[in-house]
Amino acid sequence: MNKMEQKHTPGPWYVNDFSGYHNLYDKPDYNANNLLDEDQCARAPHNAKLAAAAPELLDALQELIEVATEYYKMVFDRDVPADHYAISNALEAIKKATE
Structure with missing residues (x-):
């Protein structure tokens, strides 16, 4: 399967807490660029769109795992x-998003 052209900043992304201010960064340290600030990241608008879609993407991924699991059991009887x-990659992504 071909991946669609990605306009957002490639991962990994990090949630850092700098003095109580949470945001998305490209590194897990104080030299990080804020991925949602256009002054620090040219792809900020695309990153914001991806972040805004995250709840729906999470729901869709969870539904897809359910359907795939049921289909696998129906076809292979196990x-x-x-x-x-x-499946394991999807479950790891869900775990990362929900911990």
Whole structure:
């Protein structure tokens, strides 16, 4: 499957707490660039759109895992293996977003 052209800043992204101010950064330290500030990041508008879509993307990913798991069981008459790359990657992304 081909990935669509990505206009946002590639990951990883970090949530840093600098004096009680949470934001998205490109590094986990004080030399980081704020990924939502156009003065620090040319791709800030695209990053903001991705961040705004995150709740819907999370919901869609959770639904997709449910459907894929049910489909796998229906076709193969067994549960999805715990190490299935796509499912395990999706579950890790959900865990990162919800911890």
